[in-house]
Amino acid sequence: MPSVALDGDPVPRTGDLPAPSLAELGDRPLGFYVHVPFCVTRCGYCDFNTYTADELVSRDGTATSSRETYADQAVAEVELADRVLSGDRPEVSTVFVGGGTPTLLPAEDLGRVIAAIRDRFGLAADAELTTEANPETVDPGYLARLREAGFTRVSFGMQSARPHVLRILERGHTPGRPERCVQWARAAGFEHVNLDLIYGTPGEGDDDWAASLEAAISAAPDHVSAYSLIVEEGTRLAARVRRGELAEPDDDTMADRYLMADEALAKAGFTPYEVSNWARSPEGRSRHNLLYWTGGHWWGVGPGAHSHVGGTRWWNVKHPAAYAARLAAGSSPGQAREVLTAEERRFERVLLELRVADGCPLDLLEPHGRAAARHAVAEGLLDAVAHDGGRAVLTRRGRLLADAVVRDLT
Incomplete structure (x- = not known):
């Protein structure tokens, strides 16, 4: 946290x-x-x-x-x-x-x-x-x-x-x-x-x-x-x-x-x-x-904890005393929140799902991202797995450069 x-x-x-x-x-x-x-x-x-x-x-x-x-x-x-x-x-x-x-x-x-x-x-x-x-x-x-x-x-x-x-x-x-x-x-x-x-x-x-x-x-x-x-x-x-x-x-x-x-x-x-x-x-x-x-819902309990439900993300006040005071007053301890746009949610799906072994669906990528994925396959950074419409999966070398691959794909 x-x-x-x-x-x-x-x-x-x-x-x-x-x-x-x-x-x-x-x-x-x-x-x-x-x-x-x-x-x-x-x-x-x-x-x-x-x-x-x-x-x-x-x-x-x-x-x-x-x-x-x-x-x-x-x-x-x-x-x-x-x-x-x-x-x-x-x-x-x-x-x-x-x-x-x-x-x-x-x-x-x-x-x-x-x-x-x-x-x-x-x-x-x-x-x-x-x-x-x-x-x-x-x-x-x-x-x-x-x-x-x-x-x-x-x-x-x-x-x-x-x-x-x-x-x-x-x-x-x-x-x-x-x-x-x-x-x-x-x-x-x-x-x-x-x-x-x-x-x-x-x-x-x-x-x-x-x-x-x-x-x-x-x-x-x-x-x-x-x-x-x-x-x-x-x-x-x-x-x-x-x-x-x-x-x-x-x-x-x-x-x-x-x-x-x-x-x-x-x-x-x-x-x-x-x-x-x-x-x-x-x-x-x-x-x-x-x-x-993989984009599930979670509620974060505690000072500074972050939550996400259905594209709304929020975070609690950080200090334990402020957290306790909010709850004692019957108020949410939430400090601030943001409602993600469809594009922000697509970006986060690529960012997070590419890190897991199953990879991210190729249909999440924009045309420039698909072109970057083809280049990454040629460079040995991605495997393109042809099932469920195709998925981009990091190779072992790709895992070393995961952040750079994500930047190219998004």
């Missing part, structure tokens, strides 16, 4: 959505994202909308927001969503709890939010319920309670297996802890477990990245996400790079690391189903993320 502020139109106090957007509710899956904005410390590379305890205390020393009351606020927004998304709507197929550090909250509090969604909307029989977890904030008992609360999937932030890389990222967990967390999650009954990795950290060598991949694969998750490090303005990492203390990540190195990941994961039986995500089987794929990438 990046902390970038966006401009848009005002959100009605009631949170009501345009009728044409509501009319689309029954056409695609519906999910919930729940943002938990609390962290013990802020990692040096992180630009997400998160807050430490010290940042939630006013000048007179009183707390402006707290972990203890957060579940109540999240439940209140679920109740608002129930009022706004009236009429013909599907049961909820996915819930993803992210942060921040969701596992700073008691497992029972996270379970209360899941229960509110189930009671208000209903959960599909095969609903995917995911939470992110910091390895240092969970133990076997906590993971067992998460499973009892209904969660079916857990995602651990591993980032690296090398201590010096973790220090540069300012990650607090001990090397080896994420691998033990996978074992504990399996013992608790979680069938689907993800490990998140980051590559391209200053000071990381090829052998460091190879060791991280080996450690992640040996832990036997059924899903691995690997993201290139982005130096976000305003972070401590960006300040260190600007001062020359650390080197800016190099594009060629990033490409080499991506290929190392793809090769190692493929050898271990993982298949890429999106540019940065690999799963051992179709069942192991993140259905919630696929909902984002």
